[in-house]
Amino acid sequence: MTTNTGSQGQSTMKNLAPLIVDVAVPLASYYLFKDGFGMSTFAALAWSSVVPALRTVWSVLKERRANALAGLILVVNVVSLVLSFVSGDPRLMLAKDSGVSSTVAIGILVSVALGRPMMTAGLKPFLVKGDAVREAAWERLMSGASAASADFRRRERAFSVVWGVVLLAECVARAVGAYTVPVDTMVWLGGVVLAVAVLIGIVVGGALGAGPMEAMLSHETKRSEPDAEPRSTGPRSGPVSTEPASAEAAVAA
Numbered sequence: 187m188t189t190n191t192g193s194q195g196q197s198t199m200k201n202l203a204p205l206i207v208d209v210a211v212p213l214a215s216y217y218l219f220k221d222g223f224g225m226s227t228f229a230a231l232a233w234s235s236v237v238p239a240l241r242t243v244w245s246v247l248k249e250r251r252a253n254a255l256a257g258l259i260l261v262v263n264v265v266s267l268v269l270s271f272v273s274g275d276p277r278l279m280l281a282k283d284s285g286v287s288s289t290v291a292i293g294i295l296v297s298v299a300l301g302r303p304m305m306t307a308g309l310k311p312f313l314v315k316g317d318a319v320r321e322a323a324w325e326r327l328m329s330g331a332s333a334a335s336a337d338f339r340r341r342e343r344a345f346s347v348v349w350g351v352v353l354l355a356e357c358v359a360r361a362v363g364a365y366t367v368p369v370d371t372m373v374w375l376g377g378v379v380l381a382v383a384v385l386i387g388i389v390v391g392g393a394l395g396a397g398p399m400e401a402m403l404s405h406e407t408k409r410s411e412p413d414a415e416p417r418s419t420g421p422r423s424g425p426v427s428t429e430p431a432s433a434e435a436a437v438a439a
Contacts, residue, residue: 211237277364284360287353287380294350303346309396313403323406334402341402345395349387356383 215237220230297304314320327338359379363372 277369281361281364284357284364287360288357291350291353291357294346294353298343298346298350303343305346305349305391306342309342309345309399313396313400317407319410320403320407323403323410326410327402327406332406334406338399338402341395341399345391345399348391348394352383352387352390356380359383 216230216234219225219233225233294304310324314324323332326332327335328342329335332338356379360372360376363375363379367375
């Protein structure tokens with residue numbers, strides 16, 4: 187039991203590692219540099235870009251492929267750095283946030299077009315739950331070895347498309363609001379728009395992607411489990427003898 191729990195914990199950490207390194211570390215370091223150390227927005231963005239930059243370079247040199255999630259975070263930080271030079275116009279500063287959101291949305295949609303849905307990195311740990319059997323079932327569904335593989339991959343793409351479209355719509359709404367709604371109102375309304383967009387993404391993405399994928403993964407997991415009942419060696423025709431084998435041998439002699 188202890189070994190199984192330990193292996194599940196290791197599997198969970200392995201699945202969560204890309205999110206921690208590519209997303210959590212850059213975001214946490216940004217707020218640490220800005221609010222904790224009192225750095226300027228420009229300096230905080232610059233220093234928080236170090237990890238995704240190193241991850242992107244490492245992936246290209248070592249793994250011979252680009253790390254999409256780390257690359258996207260790097261692009262978002264670069265866009266934010268460029269937009270940080272813009273000052274003096276409060277409406278333009280409000281629109282800046284929507285520009286960053288659009289970068290994320292477009293990155294997600296492009297990843298779907300390239301056949302590598304970016305939101306899968308965040309979805310997989312919650313569906314696999316650190317379980318080795320579910321991990322193996324996930325790999326079969328993704329590799330095409332299961333009858334449900336095609337539908338599973340379609341739902342995977344749908345999940346990322348939903349989030350890409352929702353974030354892009356949120357970006358457009360905030361950009362329009364930045365130039366049509368009073369600045370004082372848009373300061374708090376922008377957060378409301380983002381919260382509503384996230385809620386829509388969770389509900390619609392769950393209905394079209396995560397929910398069906400969870401069901402298919404559970405079904406595939408059950409199919410791979412060994413039978414709980416021991417198999418019978420065949421029918422027995424007579425009554426079961428309760429005499430020791432040695433007594434039977436003595437009678438026969």
